[in-house]
Amino acid sequence: MRNPIDGETRILGVLGENIAYTLSPAIQNAALAHARLNCRYVAFSVTRKKLGAFFEAVRALDMPGVNVTIPHKEEVIRHIDSLSRSAKRIGAVNTVVNRKGSLRGENTDLAGFRALLNGLRVRDIRSALVLGAGGAARAVLVELAERGVPSVRVACRRPARGKALLRALGVAGESIAWRAREEEAVDLVVNTTPLGQNARDAKPVGKRFLRGVRAVTDLVVKPGGTSLVKDARSLGVPAEEGSLMLVEQGRESFYHWFGRRPPRSVMMRALEDSYR
Numbered sequence: 001m002r003n004p005i006d007g008e009t010r011i012l013g014v015l016g017e018n019i020a021y022t023l024s025p026a027i028q029n030a031a032l033a034h035a036r037l038n039c040r041y042v043a044f045s046v047t048r049k050k051l052g053a054f055f056e057a058v059r060a061l062d063m064p065g066v067n068v069t070i071p072h073k074e075e076v077i078r079h080i081d082s083l084s085r086s087a088k089r090i091g092a093v094n095t096v097v098n099r100k101g102s103l104r105g106e107n108t109d110l111a112g113f114r115a116l117l118n119g120l121r122v123r124d125i126r127s128a129l130v131l132g133a134g135g136a137a138r139a140v141l142v143e144l145a146e147r148g149v150p151s152v153r154v155a156c157r158r159p160a161r162g163k164a165l166l167r168a169l170g171v172a173g174e175s176i177a178w179r180a181r182e183e184e185a186v187d188l189v190v191n192t193t194p195l196g197q198n199a200r201d202a203k204p205v206g207k208r209f210l211r212g213v214r215a216v217t218d219l220v221v222k223p224g225g226t227s228l229v230k231d232a233r234s235l236g237v238p239a240e241e242g243s244l245m246l247v248e249q250g251r252e253s254f255y256h257w258f259g260r261r262p263p264r265s266v267m268m269r270a271l272e273d274s275y276r
Contacts, residue, residue, distance in 0.1 A: 030270035112249030196226035
């Protein structure tokens, strides 16, 4: 049972732009209720120009912290006081922790993607195709590098952007044009683009290309599977959409704010219920 809202209720939330779609409030409020914490988690749609004022409010209201989503994961670094090792490595922040007015940036995307990849139980990945070179690709590329995947290709509309991202992260790899994404067989396909959020979206890659793939991960959150995941599963290829990543990174954020991790099942149930 939730605590009633009263004069001591504290506020957390997720910071982004045009984020009515976000599922973070559903899973975090379920975790807060389970832990019987007198807090509420909401969505904050804030423009880039107002980020400074927003973080002053975080300090003034003594908010435990916030999550950060597109398009602010890199820009928020200018407005906080320190970065964790993972946030420095990835060059982006998805969790801000407030400790007596000092704001520290964390990145739990790495833990989330690691859990997603571990769930596929595919070993000895020798090659990977990463679709997209936006902020979501950062944690993916770092994790693939840490696993020692020898061949990593980034497919994007502007190859120069992919090349710059690889260089910024210090990750060995190749940036290729989007149209060339299906030219070479790979072990692993990772979709970091929004393609698949809507039923009318074009598929990130064709079904025929997936015949030679050993595993597929799609960061788009869609319980039951995106079109990419469904295509892969129909061919017997292990595939997962982004629900587990969202839940796991949410659990890690909760840990940074409150020093404990909520049950995975509580957050996953809330996520699935939001789709019913």
